[in-house]
Amino acid sequence: MRLDQYDEGNDRQWLGLGLxxxxxxxxxxxxTAYVGDNGRTALAAEAEYELLLTQRLILQPRAELNLYGKDDPENGLGSGLSDLALGVRLRYEFNRQFAPYVGIEWKNTYGSTADYRRAGGDKPADTQFVAGLKFWF
Structure with a gap:
């Protein structure tokens, strides 16, 4: 199940099936493939790889893309390839359960999604610096 909530626009509920x-x-x-109300469809894909620089220092390139079957002008999403994000994270594993990371991510929108962003006064591309903590117990 997936729920997309928007400050402006219509919330969407999806049923997903993924590998x-x-x-x-x-x-x-x-x-993951998604099916929503009124025949809406979406596909989300992510790929990542871990390069061990040392036993504790790990570089992780990643990519993510989203595709939609129908235009959704209320939420600023176009059909086809909507967005693509490419990034890289560098993390240091103090142990397997605790690893802080820093990184950078470039995100670009395409087609109608980019047009909706421009019409709303936003840039179709964005760069973000990220920092976080990967942990499990």
Whole structure:
């Protein structure tokens, strides 16, 4: 299940079916297909890879894309390839359960989604610096 909530626009509920796992050469993949109200469809895909620089220092390139089957002007989403994000994160694992990271991510929108962003006064592309903490227990 997926719920998209918007400050401006219409909230969307989706039913999803996905696959997650390791592809050849140890790429982690996550692909999910979604079906929503009024025949709306979407596809989300993510891929990432971990490069061990040392036993504790890990560089993680990643990519994410979203595709939609129908235009959704209320929420500023166009059909086809909506957005693509490419990024890289560098993390230091103090141990497997605790690892802070820093990174950068470039995100670009395409087609009608980019047109909706421009019409709303936003840029179709964005760069973000990220920092966080990966942990589990």
């Amino acid at each position: 997650q796992g390791l592809a050849p050469y140890w790429f982690e993949l996550d692909v």
